[in-house]
Amino acid sequence: MEATGSPPHSTAAVAPAAENNATTTGSRPYSTTDISPSAENYATPDPAVSQSISKSSSEPMEIIGSTAEPMEINDVGAGPAPESQNATGAPTAQETAAAQENFHGHDLFVCLASSPSSHATQTLRHGRPRRLCSRTTPQAQGPADLSKEVDIEALIAISVGFPVDSLTEEEIEANVVSQIGGAEQANYIIVRNHILARWRSNVAVWLTKDQVLESIRAEHKNLVNAAYNFLLHHGYINFGVAPAIKDVKSKLFCETPKGSVIVIGAGLSGLVAARQLIFLGFKVVVLEGRARPGGRVRTKKMSGTDGSVVGAADLGGSVLTGINGNPLGVLARQLGFPLHKVRDICPLYLPNGRMVNSDVDSKVEVSFNKLLDRVCKLRQGIMDEIRSVDISLGTALEAFRRVYKVAEEPLERMLLDWHLANLEYANATLMSNLSMAFWDQDDPYEMGGDHCFIPGGNERLIRALAEDLPIFYDHPVESVRYGSDGVLVYAGGQEYRSDMVLCTVPLGVLKKGEIEFVPELPQRKKDAIERLGFGLLNKVAILFPYDFWGGEIDTFGHLTEDPNMRGEFFLFYSYSSVAGDLSLLLLWLEKLLSSLKGCLQLNHPKGIAVPDPVQAVCTRWGQDQFSYGSYSYVAIGASGDDYDILAENVADRVFFAGEATNKQYPATMHGAFLSGMREAAHIMRVGGRRSVAPAAQVNTVNHESKDLDPLFETPDLAFGSFSILFDPQSTDMESNALLRVAVGSEKSDSDNIYLYGYIERKQAIELNTLEEDVKRMEMLTHNFQVRLVGRNSLCNAAESLISRIKSADLSSVGRAEDCSGVTEILRSLVRIRQYKNQKFELKGTRHDLNNMRDLLVKQFRFPTDSMLILAEKEPYQAPTRKNIQDAFQWLMRDIQSGDSLVFYFSGHGLRQRSVHGDEIDGFDETICPVDFETNGMISDNYINKTIVNPLIQGVTLHAIIDSCHSGTVLDLPYVYNINTGKWDDNRAPSGESKDTCGGKAICFSACEDYQQAADTSAFSINNKMAGAMTSTFIRAVEQAVINKQKLTYQGILKTYA
The missing domain is CATH 3.90.660.10 (Polyamine Oxidase; Chain A, domain 2)
Incomplete structure (x- = not known):
């Protein structure tokens, strides 16, 4: 049982302190001096190079030809930005002179030329808190005749991690040029740097290939295509969570999925890889053992x-x-x-x-x-x-x-x-x-x-990356089986099938052997796991x-x-x-x-x-069983090569990402991020090599769908042109479902064409809350990023679900009367059509109602005419969504100081992803009317706004909620901790006030937000089922009355505990 409330001393959350909002002066497109939301702090080039670029973006850029000469520019990227600045933010005269002296001195030089790159030597520099090091390349020969714009673009590419005058291994593998070395490679590098720098100048918008071609000569279009596609697919441009970026990504790559991928772990690398894979056209599901995203970022x-x-x-x-x-x-x-x-x-x-x-x-x-x-x-x-x-x-x-x-x-x-x-x-x-x-x-x-x-913590980045992703929380992976026919992952008591799997768990988990791989991982990889330190x-x-x-x-x-x-x-x-x-x-x-x-x-x-x-x-x-440590290091006997070995995929089926797979940036958050992007690109290449069934032609869809027709004759949920079949082996709100959409004639079912989608149960309910198919389709494709396909193009996970549906006895699964032990699971179901006479009927609610009514009348002297009871005896009394909302209005009507209000609910409760940023755990809690499948659930936000926020001084609301996931269903700002005897802060992270207008609100809940409630007959002498929480609450009150004890909330909790 959990109690929440709004003590009189509660105050609004303190807003974060103001930060340094310095802005950049001048017209340089790549600001280097300040740190602000509008300007990334790139390394400052030589003053002669870093002046305003006057070249028009529409003027074609000259591309170096076969007679290109090498060119030198100074890279001070390894050093910190100058500390002292004048009022305008520009370098002082002394700093300019010092920078010029440094430019002609001993710092880093880069070379753009058609000649092969030379080996770099290293100079070490040490500082606090971590020893740093700069890279040096021997000074090249030749005139410095490239444009200043190219100079700056080269610096930006270097800061991102590209080599000076050679290709990365990924670029070579992607065949971006026809021949390694020579003029084509030199020109490609300049084009690549130009595209990269152009997007980095405004990361809030999508950079198109046509925009790039406006500033590159037409004869180099093939280089633009190669560089643009490489940077896009490998996550160097057009990545992130800017609204414009997300909007464009949702509209691209809408063809039949290239394959399916299970991502193990919702840490930084897993979240990044999942987002990129979805963009690249893969079906993705993320399995996370914790109840939150972020992994080691908390x-x-x-x-x-x-x-x-x-x-x-x-x-x-x-x-x-x-x-x-x-x-x-x-x-x-x-x-x-x-x-x-x-x-x-x-x-x-x-x-x-x-x-x-x-x-x-x-x-x-x-x-x-x-x-x-x-x-x-x-x-x-x-x-x-x-x-x-x-x-x-x-x-x-x-x-x-x-x-x-x-x-x-x-x-x-x-x-x-x-x-x-x-x-x-x-x-x-x-x-x-x-x-x-x-x-x-x-x-x-x-x-x-x-x-x-980052003010407010790095979890702000995690929340943005996790938004809208199909993540199954509390699903620790037990085993991964892989072979020529795909991958089978066991997690949370369920099995998931896919074409490939990306494992992003920390090195500590691999060292512990927490996940069983069948067949075993190659000895080479197991040795690397053993050698590296964590x-x-x-x-x-x-x-x-x-x-x-x-x-x-x-x-x-x-x-x-x-x-x-x-x-x-x-x-x-x-x-x-x-x-x-x-x-x-x-x-x-x-x-x-x-x-x-x-x-x-x-x-x-x-x-x-x-x-x-x-x-x-x-x-x-x-x-921590999901990390067993902090981050990786090179132990005695290990080397940087072990990071590369750990990053190798196994049989083109099992892939690995995470900071411990990144040789260049281990033990860092950006190393994890980049490894996720790297593996998404690797999976795309592997998926391109593997044969994938082509999209079904529209005129053959009905023929392919014949085996599913009998199943959809009695769907679990139907609205408009949409029909849903649920997984018969799981009742979790985040379990999967098979969606069928009828497209075609409204006059005859025989003229319809059926398309299918693999979605989550909670998504099906959310679709059902909308009134028109057009809006449902927009939510399905835009918000959920679900692609409808023909029968033969369904992913392996969907085929596995179909097999379970076909083999299940749908008429007998999950009936409450089968055994009381099943009820605890079924109470968390989010997809029942109604309570009465359905397979998910709650047997104990009618007894709860009678018992609570007797308590209010006999113990607290509530007049019967002051009660409004909603039950399913008569249609007008049924606890439908509208009737419950009307009851809320009745409860709050003409309240005045001294009033004592009671709201009691016994029924189903659910969770759904919060879109308002007001939940600490990222989920809204809801109660389910009997018609919630057709008319929707009632969320904690609505309940708080309707019966909590209007409470004036002197009015007290007593809420007793006997349902699953009900810990904070009233969104009260504090939760009472029985173990510590203190009130824990539950205020909205967004800063939105959820308190009363001076009144008091106390809520007794059956369980915490992530838990499930249950019916029981243990407290009944005649074996009648009743809610466990309701029975316990009533017994605690009656016990206090019998013992002539002062009846307090704390006393009730102690009696319950």
């Missing part, structure tokens, strides 16, 4: 008991590490999210609370970087030997430290330990576990630009009532005298700039109490009054 909303302090902290992936070219930065721009730059200042504090001397700090940091440099030189000299006998990075650093007598003083040793702890944090493991040879193999590919937070980094998020540490810094460090405890609360992240109110994020490896104590000790000696924390939350990623 934002925790925190608040005090009175709701006066509210904050949000990312407990998993938190920082956008490098915004230049980062696809997550693109999503933030599309959604209008401002980005908060993590400021570079990170003061360090001694155990006594005093700040470390900056000179000593700098000295030790230089020594630390020199130790790393010496390790790099050592491994370069003995690389062949390292491949056979690897040692840990910690062993090598400690050996050099002793040889060169580094940090022998106590203070210097504490500082060195802090830097080592920082390196361990970056890899989520101890130095003793890291491979000396390959621990930093991904450094050359680091994203350039600032590191940023680290553990836990966090403590602490909410304070106010900012006592000062808001001018985002990070600060804490030294410890014990080298064995160097990683305990060594680094603090302040979320006060982005969390909505004030919170502090603290990284930890030991006990929460110790972390809190360290935090207090850190500031107390400075004379600062440290307040008591309002709330603290700690993570347990190592115990």
Whole structure:
């Protein structure tokens, strides 16, 4: 049982703090200086190159020919943007001079030419909080005669991850040019960069091929086609969640599906891959073991008991590490999210609370970087030997430290330990576990630009990516069977068939063997899974009532005298700039109490009054059955090649994505994102090679459909031209259904042509709420992205469903009278046509009604003429949608102070995807009238608006809801936690107020939102069925009366518990 309510002290949620909304001046199409929703922070080129581009977009761009000469431009993408700027945001004269000196100095050069690319050397640069590295390419010979526009476009392509003057492996595999090397390749690269930069200049709109051709000469149309198609299909352009992008994608690729794909995991890589696969023409379903999307990206909303302090902290992936070219930065721009730059200042504090001397700090940091440099030189000299006998990075650093007598003083040793702890944090493991040879193999590919937070947390990106996707939550995958005829996945007690499967579970889950693969994965892949490391980094998020540490810094460090405890609360992240109110994020490896104590000790000696924390939350990623850790690292004996091995598909049936499959960007959120895009493109290529049944011709559809005609003679649901058959083996609202749409003559069924679709039960109900077939078809194709096909073009999953329907005894499945144990499952059904005399009839509701009426009359002296009872005895008294809505109006009519209102409901309850952004779990709760199949359900939003919000001061509403998924069915702002005795915050994430107008509302619910209720005869002496929650509630009230106890809500809950 769950109680929700609106205590008198409830207040509206505090709005997030204002962010830096700096804008860019000038007319440069690729802004590089500021971080805002309207401008991505690209690396700033040389001042001579980064002036306003005056060339008209309609003027054809000259393409380099066979006599092309190489050209040099400076790439400062690996370095941070200048800190100081004048009032206009433009570089100062001193900065311009410095940049010019840097341009002619030693930084990165790129070359565009028809000659083969040369091998790159590497220069290491170290910084806080993670060691960074820039790439260098030897200076090429030849005049710099390409346009400034091409220069900037090349920089943008580099920031996204494309090589300077060569093709990626994906481009080679896609055959974008007829011959590797030469003028065609050089011209292709320029065209590709132009298309990429043009879309990046405005990521909110769809870039068409015709728009690109306006600025490219006609003779290079074949290069435009090759580059555009590659960038589109691999997710480099026209991706994301901007309304214009989503609108165009919903209208494209409407032909017969290329195949079906099951995506395992709704983390970043899974969500991205699913969206791209749907766009590419595949049928997709996502199976997620958790009750939420996001995987290791999780934002925790925190608040005090009175709701006066509210904050949000990312407990998993938190920082956008490098915004230049980062696809997550693109999503933030599309959604209008401002980005908060993590400021570079990170003061360090001694155990006594005093700040470390900056000179000593700098000295030790230089020594630390020199130790790393010496390790790099050592491994370069003995690389062949390292491949056979690897040692840990910690062993090598400690050996050099002793040889060169580094940090022998106590203070210097504490500082060195802090830097080592920082390196361990970056890899989520101890130095003793890291491979000396390959621990930093991904450094050359680091994203350039600032590191940023998203105000409100990264879950905002997750919600946007998960919207409208067919995700089955609480469906942990047990096994994957694959062969020449497709894939069979077992999850949540059901089986799913498809052509291919994409596995995006974390490396920790693969290491644990939680998913059985039949046949077993190749030994090569199993060895890579074993060799790679999967680290553990836990966090403590602490909410304070106010900012006592000062808001001018985002990070600060804490030294410890014990080298064995160097990683305990060594680094603090302040979320006060982005969390909505004030919170502090603290990284930890030991006990929460110790972390809190360290935090207090850190500031107390400075004379600062440290307040008591309002709330603290700690993570347990190592115990999470859906992750078993935090992120991957290169362990001793492993190498970057193991990431590539893990990314290899098996038999063109089983594919893998996730940060641990991305050699260039492991252990990052953008690495997971890019791996999802990569595998979507791989699946498209494989699907193109595999033979797919062609779309059925319209004039043969009826002949193909003959085996389904008997099934649709008695559909489970029918409205207009639509007929629905449900899965007889599942009663879950997210289970599947077979849809048939009659297209043709209204006069004769024989003239109709039947098309089919594979949808979810909840989608069928949503279709039924609309009144016209035209609107239903628009929702089906536009909102649900369902493609209607002929009988022979149905996917494997649909064929499996048809087999279950044919073999099921539809007349006997699920009748409540068969056994009481079945009823608990059936109460969550969302597709029953009515309650009475149907296979999903609830036997206990009539007894619930009688028992509750007796309680109100006998115990609380309610006059019978003050009750309005809706039952199915007479049509005008039936609890139809309209009658219930009219009853709400009757209940609230002429209310005045002192009134006590009661709303009791016993029946079916359901959940449906929320489209308003007002639900923490993403689902609206509903109650089901007897006619909900034809006229729709009644949502929590409607109930709140009708009988909660109008409550004036002095009026109390008592609601008792005995149905499934009823925990927050009134959308009250607080939920009472029986275990803690406190009210948990349930206010809408959107900030919308769901409170009363001064009155009180209390709701007793049968279960939590994700749970199901049940009937029982346990409380009856004559074996009569009744709602378990109703029976318990009545017994609790009667017991209190018998014992002459004061009747309180808390007392009822305690009696129930």
